[in-house]
Amino acid sequence: MKTVFEMTPAMREMELHYCPGCTHGIAHRLIMEVLEESGRLGDTIGVSPVGCSIVAHRYMNVDMIEAAHGRAPAVASAIKRVHPGNLVFTYQGDGDLASIGTGEIVHAAHRGEKISTFFINNAIYGMTGGQMAPTTLIGQKATTAQEGRKVEDSGMPLRVAEMLATIDGAVYVERVALNSPSNVRAAKKAIARAFEVQEKGLGFAFVELLSSCPVNWGLPPVKALEWMDEAMIPYYPLKRFKCPEEVK
Amino acid sequence: MSSGILKFEIDKCKGCGLCVAACPAKILKIDVKTVNKKDYHPICCTDMGKCIACGSCALMCPDGVISVYKEED
């Protein structure tokens, strides 16, 4: 009998607290699979955000620390200076990275910090109960935009991957999605590339993972994935914006 | 002809249905007649013989419920 899929031992034996159908579980697993398969699990240090995944360290079998809201890239930059031979990554949501943490992510990219950032973009604030995020779509309802996001009040949603791709220090920038098996396979490859960029010391690596939040979108999990396809991907195109030759 | 074998950790299932939608053979469904320890309706396989062991269900499961194996002749 051949094993086609078993849960990686790099995911700890703990049941995930995330909502049914929340794609954090997929994202966590892909990162752990990549690290375990490359034999680098023991050398990796992660930084978790403030958000639903603040307790990502319960599930990921790596040394990990919770950062203050938005500060993970600063925390990670410093960890990497103390342990340059280790792999260091941040795992952040859209409130954490695209709102309060914009200064830190831009400057980590600007300095070309040799860290990898995984940006979970689900176009809403999860943990705090569904407020508008900088990435919430026009017309999308949120608790702080109850008639739907309006451009005249809140501007157009922020395209983080595009923005970071303009910075020289961000040498690898890709946007992927977790809404289908083929997209999940592509996401895993992007995560692997993001770590390879770091292994080779090439600069800052960034992967934006379009994700779902069924509860705060008010959609059942499968419908939430369909909405990602219909509404999110057209605005946030799946694309490899930048990639170093050495990693292609 | 090789056949897929699925193993479920039923008590981890939250009944989200992502695997049901992902299965190309359409052999997974939410079993509304049972509840697991979490009080969710878990998944079940309606026809294991049709499983092609593609692994799509396991790929989409956020909770690590499904393990996928392939019997070889």
Place this chain on the structure above:
Amino acid sequence: MTDKMTDKPADKMTDRKLMKGNEAMALAAIRAGCRYYFGYPITPQNEITEYMSRELPKAGGAFIQAESELASINMCYGAAAAGGRVLTSSSSPGVALMQEGLSGLANIQAPMVIINVMRAGPGIGAIQPAQADYFQATRGGGNGDYHIIVYAPESIQEAMDMMGKAYDVADEYRNPVMILADGMLGQMMEPVVVPEARKPIMGDDIAKAKPWALTGHKNKRERNAINSVWLDQYAFEEFSNELWKKYIKAEKELPEYETYNLDDADLVFTAFGTTARIVRESIDQLAKKGIKAGLIRPKTLWPFPYGAFDEIEKHAPNAKLVISAELSRGQLIQDVKLGLLGRLPVALIGRVAGILLTPDEITQEAMALYEKTGKEGK
């Protein structure tokens, strides 16, 4: 575990230099084994940042000019959690931004040293010296129940000597420690004896010295998961109990102070930092005018040496008045009153807005206050 690899007393005359306060403090940190600095420019402490940018890489360490003080303190949070010996520095408005990080560092029990070269506030304020961050340093200034340990040097030499101690205490207590200096100390120049160099603990040596640090588990141990959030209140309460044991221990073991001219004093000053030196001048002036004045100088501001005020009963039983001299609207004075517990009246001689007190000013105001006290018979 503390890093005392080559901890010889700093009274060797081999390393004697004329140094600017800011640079001296930076050098002292490197000598104490600091190899990581993250900071942001702000007057009047920029020489610290600039010195570190040049010297740390030479010493095999790492320097980042961060994008803000907010990023700086969060970099310290990361480096400290990773087991590095780390320094940041700023001045009052920048230290205000760092409060989030200090509360966080106390919560994750990570050691570091921070230098505040105080300037006048509130707000952007003045660039000249002040002592008005006493509350910020000792009463918070971040959220929740915690303390940072605060040393207040009055001279550049003392600041350098306190640096090594600050790192030892930070490591022993696994807590941030602050060197509370002021713009005058930072900018002036004095002859100093530079402390001996200690071997830094870096790279693979960190895991042994600090088994709790983030170093990568190497598949040989359980992962180190450092949390700041506590979802179980009862577990959090237990954690707070453990944290508090540290602070109670600190209150027993760490308070430091010195007295000057206290014997038979009629009037007792309290002051910290460079203001204490100005008070000493005034004490000499008052002596010529027939008023015996003494000084109690706290060297730790948290934990505060409340017990120092018992010395007045012992050595200056005739003292009628205590005067707190500070460059603020009265912050140290609160702890002075707590230390005295009503045993003596307390008055304030203060100056704000970046203006320094002069010995003449202190002498005149002290005489007026002393006379007034005499008349009111209090």
